[in-house]
Amino acid sequence: MNSATPLLEVRNLSRYFGAVHALDNCSLVVRPGEVVALAGDNGAGKTTMIKAISGVYPPTSGEILIEGKPVTFSSPQDAREKGIETIYQDLALADNLTIGANIFLGREPMKKLFGFLPVIDRKAMAEAARATMAQLDFHVKRLDAPVSNFSGGQRQAVAIGRAVYWNARILIMDEPTAALGVPEQRKVVALIKSLKAQGRGVIFISHNLQDIFAVSDRIVVLRRGIVAGERQISETTHEEVVKLMIGG
Numbered sequence: 001m002n003s004a005t006p007l008l009e010v011r012n013l014s015r016y017f018g019a020v021h022a023l024d025n026c027s028l029v030v031r032p033g034e035v036v037a038l039a040g041d042n043g044a045g046k047t048t049m050i051k052a053i054s055g056v057y058p059p060t061s062g063e064i065l066i067e068g069k070p071v072t073f074s075s076p077q078d079a080r081e082k083g084i085e086t087i088y089q090d091l092a093l094a095d096n097l098t099i100g101a102n103i104f105l106g107r108e109p110m111k112k113l114f115g116f117l118p119v120i121d122r123k124a125m126a127e128a129a130r131a132t133m134a135q136l137d138f139h140v141k142r143l144d145a146p147v148s149n150f151s152g153g154q155r156q157a158v159a160i161g162r163a164v165y166w167n168a169r170i171l172i173m174d175e176p177t178a179a180l181g182v183p184e185q186r187k188v189v190a191l192i193k194s195l196k197a198q199g200r201g202v203i204f205i206s207h208n209l210q211d212i213f214a215v216s217d218r219i220v221v222l223r224r225g226i227v228a229g230e231r232q233i234s235e236t237t238h239e240e241v242v243k244l245m246i247g248g
């Protein structure tokens, strides 16, 4: 792959809901190893943008390119097959199951008992869980515990682990640090940094400017359905970002 080719490019994307222009001609690029924050006030169009990218809402117009190739998604499954995994706030984990079982939910590895009876290969799931979480620098002590035993940050890590195991090249996270305490927010920030180090692309929605500045390379600010501005994090300030968000 040419490293100059963006992993993801959104070109002039619009999405209307009847008379509501949720997104109007918005463009966005994510390069390998880049963390892009998507910010904006309530109703700015952030969720609509990630839903368009993840195959939930087909765009009204505009283009989505993955590694330079135009794609059309008619379902989240289509987007997943192209390497886009979206982690929503609810994380979609099955609380009563282990990390391994959550990683493989609906796609369990099978083995043959007595050479003929297909059963779920729990050992393979546990080993994949251990290896995947270690790759994220997250060393799990209890592979047999249900994820309901875990803290918010650990659960976020499991959701990220699932995306990584299935080889997501672009991870989209909606408010991953909301509802977490400060030490847990730090863990999630560290996880995002390890995704970046692996050359994956991350889009990260947040209201928390501190987290955005801690982890992002670039910020795209939406305001009432348009891109109000885009900045390198190293070249902007909290004040400037707030101004872009509220306009004026």
Ligand SMILES: Nc1ncnc2c1ncn2[C@@H]1O[C@H](COP(=O)(O)OP(=O)(O)O)[C@@H](O)[C@H]1O
Binding pocket: 017, 020, 021, 022, 040, 041, 042, 043, 044, 045, 046, 047, 048, 049
């Ligand atoms: N399914 C929908 N039907 C009608 N309007 C919608 C729908 N989804 C979002 N909108 C509207 O689109 C605009 C952008 O919403 P949204 O993308 O959820 O913003 P954000 O995530 O930044 O808060 C809002 O005006 C919202 O009311």
Ligand SMILES: [Mg+2]
Binding pocket: 046, 047, 048
């Ligand atoms: Mg939203």
